[in-house]
Amino acid sequence: MSSFQIEGGHRLSGEITPQGAKNEALQVLCATLLTDEPVRIQNIPDIADVNNQIQLLQEIGVKVTQNGKGDYTFQADAVNLSYLESDHYLSCSARLRGSIMFLGPLLARYGKALVSKPGGDKIGRRRVDTHFLGMEKLGAKFRYDAERSVFTITANGLKGTYMLLDEASVTGTANIIMAAVLAQGTTTIYNAACEPYIQQLCRMLNAMGAHIEGIASNLLTIHGVSELHGTGHRILPDMIEVGSFIGMAAMCGDGILIKDVSYDDLGIIPYTFRRMGISVQRQGDHIYVPCHDHYEIESFIDGSFMTFSDAPWPGLTPDLLSVLLVVSTQANGSVLIHQKMFESRLFFVDKLIDMGAQIILCDPHRAVVVGHDNKIRLRGGRMTSPDIRAGIALVIAAMSAEGESTISNIQQIDRGYEDIERRFNALGACIKRKND
Numbered sequence: 001m002s003s004f005q006i007e008g009g010h011r012l013s014g015e016i017t018p019q020g021a022k023n024e025a026l027q028v029l030c031a032t033l034l035t036d037e038p039v040r041i042q043n044i045p046d047i048a049d050v051n052n053q054i055q056l057l058q059e060i061g062v063k064v065t066q067n068g069k070g071d072y073t074f075q076a077d078a079v080n081l082s083y084l085e086s087d088h089y090l091s092c093s094a095r096l097r098g099s100i101m102f103l104g105p106l107l108a109r110y111g112k113a114l115v116s117k118p119g120g121d122k123i124g125r126r127r128v129d130t131h132f133l134g135m136e137k138l139g140a141k142f143r144y145d146a147e148r149s150v151f152t153i154t155a156n157g158l159k160g161t162y163m164l165l166d167e168a169s170v171t172g173t174a175n176i177i178m179a180a181v182l183a184q185g186t187t188t189i190y191n192a193a194c195e196p197y198i199q200q201l202c203r204m205l206n207a208m209g210a211h212i213e214g215i216a217s218n219l220l221t222i223h224g225v226s227e228l229h230g231t232g233h234r235i236l237p238d239m240i241e242v243g244s245f246i247g248m249a250a251m252c253g254d255g256i257l258i259k260d261v262s263y264d265d266l267g268i269i270p271y272t273f274r275r276m277g278i279s280v281q282r283q284g285d286h287i288y289v290p291c292h293d294h295y296e297i298e299s300f301i302d303g304s305f306m307t308f309s310d311a312p313w314p315g316l317t318p319d320l321l322s323v324l325l326v327v328s329t330q331a332n333g334s335v336l337i338h339q340k341m342f343e344s345r346l347f348f349v350d351k352l353i354d355m356g357a358q359i360i361l362c363d364p365h366r367a368v369v370v371g372h373d374n375k376i377r378l379r380g381g382r383m384t385s386p387d388i389r390a391g392i393a394l395v396i397a398a399m400s401a402e403g404e405s406t407i408s409n410i411q412q413i414d415r416g417y418e419d420i421e422r423r424f425n426a427l428g429a430c431i432k433r434k435n436d
Contacts, residue, residue, distance in 0.1 A: 003408040004421060007430035008380050008401035011291075013254040014427045018242050018261060019045040019418045020070060020235035024197040026098035027174045028204055028233055029053050029074070032062065033105035034178060035208060036077035037230030044070045044235060048415040053098050060084060075230075081110060090116045090150055101171055103131060103153060104178035107140055113153045130165055130172030137163040138176070138183055160185030160224050168193045168218065168312040174201055181210040183224040192220045195313040196265045200236055207231040237262050240319045241417065242287070243269045244392050247323040248424070249289035250278045251330055251400040256427065258287040267314045272324070275306060276331055293374060297333030309338035318342065322393035325349065329357040329378065330400065331371035338366050348390040351383040355401060380405040388416035395420070399429055408436075 020043035029050070032039040044050060046069070054072070058064050061080040065073040083089055084106070093099035094116035106113035132142055132151070140155040160183045165172065173193040178201075180187035192198070194216055202215045208231045211223040242261045249256035250273070263270075263285055270280045270287070277295035281288040297306050310318035318341045328335045329352060339345050343364040353359055355378040358370040380403030385391030391413035398405035407413075410433070413420060421431040 001408060002410050002433060002435050003406055004395065004398075004410050005432045005434055006380070006395065006398040006405045006407065008378075008398055008403055008405060010252070010399065010428050010430050011254045012248070012252045012256060012399075012424070012427035012429055015257045015259055016245055016423055016427060017259045018237040018245065019047070021045070021197060021238040022047060022050060022240070022416050023170065023195075024200050024235050025050045026053055027101060027171075027197055027201045028235065029057065030098070030101040030105055030174075031178055031201060031204060031208075032057070032074035033076045033079065033102065034109060034182065034205075035228040035230060036075070038073050038075045039208070039230050040067070040071070040073045040232045042071045042232070042234045044072055045238065046070065046418045048411065049096065049098060052096050056089075056092055056096065056099060059092070060089065079110070081112070084114055090114065090148065094149070100128060100131060101175050101178070103135070104175035107135060107153055107155055108158060108179045108182040111155050111157075115151050115153075116149055128172075130167055130169040131175045133166065134163060134172060134176035134189075135179060137161050138179055138187065158183035158224075160187040160222070162188045163190070165189065165191040167191075170195055170197060173198055177201065177205070177212070177220065177222065180222040181205050181212070181224065181228065182226070183222075185224055187222040187224065189220040189222070190218065192218050193312060194218050195317075196236055196239065196267075200233075204231060204233040207233065236265055239266050239269060240317065240389070242266060243273070243317075243320040244323050244396070244417075246270070246273050246278065246280060246287065246289055247327040247393075248396045248399070250276075250292050250295060250327055251396055252429070253289055254291045256289050257283070258289070260285055261287050263287070268316055269320065272308065272316055272320075273327075276324070276327060276335075278327075295331050297328065297331045297335050297371065299333070305334045305336065307336040307338055310340055318345070319389050321345070322348065322389040323396065325359075325367060325369060326352065326393040326397045328369040328371055329359070329397070330374050332373035334368060334370045336366060336368050340365060345387070345390065348386050348394065351381070351394060352378070352397060354383075355379050355381050355397060377402045379403055382406045383408075385409045385412045388412055392417055392420070395424075395431070399424070399431075
């Protein structure tokens with residue numbers, strides 16, 4: 001198990017560029033299964049979850065060619081369907097949450113798919129009902145083998161239909177879209193997720209010959225086609241990394257330029273940090289965050305203190321609440337962090353309390369933070385990364401703290417952030433990786 005040893009108190013400056021979006025990559029990689037022609041994807045992040053997804057594609061028979069850094073060509077012209085039923089495949093897919101999105105493409109193209117209960121972050125209950133209910137609407141049937149923890153889904157030709165999703169699930173919406181593009185007739189999806197990841201997936205599928213209308217809205221109309229062809233696609237910058245870097249720059253920076261952020265795809269993220277009193281300056285497609293000796297959290301118009309809560313796009317992504325919570329520990333003012341979607345994601349705050357933060361964990365979903373206004377710095381300590389987003393938040397806290405910190409279980413951070421210690425050290429941080 002690896003750990004980070006972080007010497008806090010170093011001021012950071014310079015330029016940093018976000019990686020390609022992890023969540024988009026996991027979706028568009030699955031979409032390569034929808035055609036037997038080559039699909040070239042660029043700006044793929046070099047992170048554990050994505051690399052494992054690529055490896056799993058190779059193991060089921062997809063030809064993968066690396067053209068350069070983050071630049072791959074995929075060709076699914078010889079998928080090994082018998083391997084999809086093997087215990088080895090099911091074991092591998094169970095450890096990778098993104099594998100659930102193999103379901104739609106495999107069902108659409110081959111009429112059958114097997115998936116294990118997916119893995120990923122241990123941040124609370126993460127239902128897959130939306131995926132299966134959507135497939136059932138399209139005409140699929142599924143059964144669950146409790147002994148193997150495996151779902152088998154079959155369909156003798158998918159047929160377009162109208163559906164109202166029970167929740168605006170991002171991966172559920174992606175899965176249903178990928179199934180519907182090859183279904184017979186027209187599919188209408190209401191209450192569809194409309195995050196930039198979904199928009200990018202739809203644009204890529206249209207470039208492959210699909211016919212999807214309503215992109216960027218929660219009402220999608222998909223006219224099924226008989227086959228798709230190859231294309232080229234470039235993944236957006238990771239908006240969660242951009243938000244993480246804004247938070248890092250506010251707490252530790254002496255002026256940091258975040259380059260090539262695709263600003264128009266960041267939604268409410270810059271505005272949210274501005275409500276914390278952080279100067280987020282747009283410079284073309286870059287963001288500059290100056291040094292902040294002081295930042296003050298706004299109050300609502302009626303005088304009540306600020307609340308940040310997650311919501312489906314274009315609301316605030318839940319993946320940034322951990323970073324916002326850490327940044328608020330050094331703000332002037334108080335804030336309520338309300339994590340609605342996952343009931344275990346705030347449990348890392350006990351580590352911040354040990355570092356000297358003033359936080360009240362009200363229940364599994366809500367925490368009140370009373371900021372120190374940079375008058376009392378956090379103290380270094382020993383901690384463990386429970387998930388990807390809490391992990392990067394703890395790294396930011398440790399970089400801003402007095403003294404030395406050790407963060408273990410950093411393979412969680414590696415799942416979502418590419419070579420993060422090298423990139424932060426290039427700004428002036430002091431982070432050492434130790435392999436135990």
